[in-house]
Amino acid sequence: MEFFCTISYAQTNLSIPSETKERAGSEMSDRHAHIQEIFNSIQGEGIFIGLRQVFLRFCGCNLNCSYCDTPETQIADSGRCRVWQGCEPEEGFEKPTELSENTIKTYKKTVDNTNRLKFSKGFLTLENPLGVDIVADVIKEFWSPATKHVSLTGGEPLLQSRFIRRLAEVIDLPLYLETNSTLPDAASDVAGLIDVAACDIKLEESGMEDDCDLLRDKTLRTIEIFNNNNCSVFVKIIILPQTTSATLISAIKSIAEINPEIPLVLQPITPPINQSERPSPKNITEMMDAASRYLRDVRIIPQTHRLLGVL
């Protein structure tokens, strides 16, 4: 998933040790989760763009895409979870205002006793793993009249699918899942609880070392599972400068075989500065025409949260 962070696109080719990837899945618990940050902001991608959501950004990812702009989430345990009061990143990132151990303990007691949050300046930090009750309290505190979904993002949220099941039991709010679509068993676990599934398809040019055919098979199974469980499903594909209609088309045909009504978002990669790294408009419109031969709803939607300067 792509979201704003202070580490630039050009800096993100981190090498993630395989044991870290394995830990991401092996430490699953239904009552606790490793979460990178929680905040209320505006959805900046996909067909629900512009809606307010409370975001839970989970730690850990089983992939290592070359364009990942949240590489910090690829670590299964970040140690701390940032809880943002506002949705503007600059203040907190420039001058972190981490609370002392003592204050965190007091905070936890305060949450336990009163279900209210106490903040110091831009954000507070909490020790991972977070209990489901505290996460539910934060979500309820951050829910505003405009908010429409709890966005489960990452990293890869389905690595902690048991926690998602438990969370759905304690909050009665619409769940919006952003997934890399490579964990069909976990998708089966939660499909009936998810209202919106934003499913990525990774093209070969995503730069992963994994077996692309196997990943594609898992991806299609995941999309099919959500499609068959009354979720509102859409598919998102990141378009890189080297992406062409030829590299895209087999993925498009596979989506159409599942359901030609599934909306497809082609998301041009958002390079930070270098204009030449953008896919060309000619290529993008050709891809749109090629995809529209098989799918009824094809849209080009770039990221917008960076334009707004929100998390």
Ligand code: SF4
């Ligand atoms: S699936 Fe998303 S979070 Fe994981 S490496 Fe790829 S872009 Fe990053």
